[in-house]
Amino acid sequence: MQSREEIERSLRGAALRVTAPRRAVLSAVHEHPHSDTETLIAATRERLGSVSHQAVYDVLRVLTDAGLVRRFQPAGSVARYEARVGDNHHHLVCRSCGTVSDVDCAVGQMPCLTAADDAGFEIHEAEVVYWGLCPACRTPSAGR
Known part of the structure; x- marks a missing residue:
């Protein structure tokens, strides 16, 4: 599990602004590897309270594009996310x-x-x- 400081350092290292949704989603991916978006939305809501589905999808896309998160989709399954990258x-x-x-x-x-x-x-x-x-x-x- 990554600390808040490590999460923030990762975001800054990828030239991303540190925001509460990005912190919460990246933490959720670290805590729940191989999870689908519904699981990550629930975990993010536990941290933030209210957050829209679209906000989580947008953050996952940004984190994936920045190389902080890996998206994979086994055949016949929904997309899943993990923080093991590189x-x-x-x-x-x-x-x-x-x-x-x-x-x-x-x-x-x-x-x-x-x-x-x-x-x-x-x-x-x-x-x-x-x-x-x-x-x-x-x-x-x-x-x-």
């Missing part, structure tokens, strides 16, 4: 409960995977989503 990690997604976990780069240096044919592209990043069942959903009592 590396090329991937995600594990449970097909049953939707839990998302980070997994470090598959192999080697960025972009982790080498395309069989890069079609002339200069590849900067590879995005991999591993799908399966989390430990809780694999237990016999989960009713597989």
Whole structure:
């Protein structure tokens, strides 16, 4: 969890004005990694009281554009946000409960995977989503 000072330092370091909504949303992303916007709106409202959906969406866009937040969207899922940026990690997604976990780069240096044919592209990043069942959903009592 980031302190208020660290959150403010991050915002200033990205050349963003420090505002209460930006502080609250960035704190919420740090406290609730891999959350969707509804979860982040609720967490932001706990901190600020009243804040509109649109204000949170706008702040998430600004934070994503500034590189302070990463937006990702597993197939068939809503967009999710995390504060782990600056590396090329991937995600594990449970097909049953939707839990998302980070997994470090598959192999080697960025972009982790080498395309069989890069079609002339200069590849900067590879995005991999591993799908399966989390430990809780694999237990016999989960009713597989």
